[in-house]
Amino acid sequence: MSREIFSLIVSCEYNSQADALQMRIVRVDTGEAMRLRDGSFLLRCSMIGQTMAQRCLIRHIASGREAYVQVGSGLRDFIKDCLLNASESSGHA
Numbered sequence: 845m846s847r848e849i850f851s852l853i854v855s856c857e858y859n860s861q862a863d864a865l866q867m868r869i870v871r872v873d874t875g876e877a878m879r880l881r882d883g884s885f886l887l888r889c890s891m892i893g894q895t896m897a898q899r900c901l902i903r904h905i906a907s908g909r910e911a912y913v914q915v916g917s918g919l920r921d922f923i924k925d926c927l928l929n930a931s932e933s934s935g936h937a
Contacts, residue, residue, distance in 0.1 A: 852878065856927075889920040 851872035858865050869878040884905040889898050898920055900913045913919075 887923070889923070 853870045853872060855868040856865055871878055886903040888901045892899050898915050903910045
């Protein structure tokens with residue numbers, strides 16, 4: 845069975861003078877910097893019934909294209925703890 849792995853390192857840095865977030869994305873296998881298209885995404889994580897499983901929707905706003913990911917209980921906490929500013933992660937979504 846063939847298995848293809850696509851790995852990226854995403855670095856985020858907030859520039860307070862410009863009030864902008866700078867992102868750098870590098871392919872792990874080649875070290876090549878990747879460029880992203882302009883775009884906006886909706887990320888919605890929800891619990892599935894009484895289980896600890898979470899279902900996450902990722903929607904590309906411009907095209908309406910969607911993908912679903914079903915994961916264990918840690919994804920929402922990971923996003924809140926590692927990606928969001930602490931003052932913005934306390935709200936409910």
